Amino acid sequence: MKLLRSVAAAAASLLPALGAAQDFNAAPPNAPDQSPAFEGQARAPVLTDDIALKADVITDGLDHPWAMEQLPDGSWLVTERPGQMRVISPGGELSDPISGLPEVAAVGQGGLLDVLLAEDFAQSRRLWFSYAAPAEGGNHTAVATATLSADNSALEGVEQIFAQVPVYDGRLHFGSRLVHAGDGNLFVTLGERSDTPIRDTAQQDDNHLGKLLRIDAMTGAPAEGNPGLGLPEVWAKGFRNVQAAARDAQGRLWTVEHGPKGGDELNRPEPGLNYGWPVITYGLDYDGSPINDGITAQDGMEQPVYYWDPVIAPSGLVFYDGEMFPEWQGDALIGNLQTDQAFTRLRLDGDRVTGEARHLSGQGRVRDIAVAADGAVMLLTDEDNGALLRVSRE
Template sequence: MLVFISCKQKSDNTPEPSVPTGPDTEQAADSSAVETNPPNATYSPAFNGQTRIKGVRTQTAYTARIITDQLDRPWGITGLPDGRMLITQKTGQMRIVSASGQIGALISGLPAVNAAGQGGLLGLCLDRQFATTRTVFWVFSEPVTGGNVTAVGRGRLSADETRMENATVIYRATPAYSGSNHYGGRILVDPTGHLMVSTGERADLVTRPQSQSMSSGLGKIVRITTDGHPAADNPFSGQATARPEIFSLGHRNPQGLALHPVTSEVWQSEHGPRGGDELNHIEAGKNYGWPTITYGLEYSGQRVGAGIQQQNGLEQPAYYWDPVISPSGMSFFAGNSVPEWENNLFIGSLSGMHIARLVIENNRIIGEERLLADQGQRFRDITQAMDGALFAITDEGRLYRIGPN
């Protein structure tokens, strides 16, 4: 049986338990998919299990509780070495939250963001030697001449944790555009110490084709050094017509990036239009198709482009959702404190208002579960902390701890 304990955090940080709730989880698998609504499109998947895979259910007892509900539109979360959480807020703030829900002071010294639309202070990660360097990297929508760009900042968290010292912008995904949507915005440090950053194609029809352009930083996964330079061994390095920072292309609005805990391979989630949300297994130099191929429709209900889902040279998503769940930040579960969660992928769902748990075998999805679907929350990001538990943030300002009893 799942044990769900919700402890609402009052403004004075005194936890207040509510009535336990949650689904019965005695059976491990369902023969039917968790999605029961009809799809928007009548497209057929490229292979069995690419969408609407069978449902699975967690058997091990675990606890989910609200650590605090006093955050202001949190967007990115990462764990500090001492077990606390460093969190970005969309409107431009960064702050630290303890495992007991104590919210620290606003951290000053960050560059200004354009928080209109889907912009703001977005994803973040720590330097691999953070304990020594105290260096933090973050993604934000930066107002510049000609509009806004997805930018990467770097700074040093002060010893008293009140300011970001020597904050500087190390990378900008140009060209700038005056729109306010589809920034992408996730960042991680790969096993070689390079930064991998997701950038959106900025949503509008005029910018959409740049997802396929090798001379544009839009709609890409880029791989750069911690100083912002292209990684020397990137797949298009040395090609005169290609930006050397590009690692993969053909992305729409990629709001999730994660490293597999065993293989260290990169996985990515991105928003589709009307249907066609994707989970991709990212490989160097590959083209993931947007907008040439997609399992989604325009918001009007019309086909996107030629309305095709497969084309030689373009990668298929490992999994897709129709209707959309709006996948955002994600994290693999390392370890076996909840045995059936080992190496599973957990994805925050915005419009779906749940956390999607995906079971992966040989790079194929073999099971899906929806967690915390009764909470009415838009789950924006999720990470695994030092104690092995998952910590998830919602647009509504909550921080959840999800893990073994």
């Protein structure tokens, strides 16, 4: 459905924008007895600027969209969690579902998830997608590759190249984001399936749960040079549910994961390291009880670069590189499923966060975020009537 209507954003005028920005660090933490491990690990100084923003709805009528990629002609390829993939034209026209997708397990948080274009997509038409795949005994996160037909109507040569082990009969924490590793390999983020006690297997080395993988992009085989951390595909372990991942301008991988009640984390994963879940974590369990006696540090386990308490519910990450907002160059933009802010912006200095801003409100649950070719920020809202939004200067 084509709308192209302009929505008044929370930052449509400067004073409301700055007033809203000053509020988020005043919110009390869920775990007041916990303290950051180092200065600047939480509640960084609030970034303020004089940029008034607007959000234009390019199209709506999407069924719980999950991920997007911009095609060479300016269209957007979008996944919908129930199992559809569509193309949205630059003018907002929504295509019929693309044919050729495999069956997905559209249960709970599962379904069709991320999509990633080949770096030479304009020539090869190759892409990858992740999804919850049905399997005997339950479901598991899988990755497939295919080519998109020249008329954008069908996936051709679909081949599943990876499936998470073990299979689990659950509805939660599938992950997953796909990121080019820059060397012909893919990074794949995988959730730990949430339930107690299976979440504890994020610390075990005989499975893919709560792990970050690095695999060959064409075959799914373990990438050469992996650290030998349990299964040969595993690059790092100890994650909860990573739904945001991207490489920065220096080529470094960053992830942002859903924590418990007050424990969302920004990490810069490195090979062979253990990021702690669920042995150490900030925040509390959803019932208000401490997790593993509430400890936040242990030898042999990495601290997050940054954490949020209260949470932002992060999904989607991109490092800004565009002409529309030169003031944001290099900043990390993170989609927020919390509807009081559409996205969070972090200013980084090396491996540390030096400032945080939050932009817009009332736009819906932002599942993915991207930067368009013209520098606009694109948002995808995970709703029954989901939308693709274009954020630009007022």
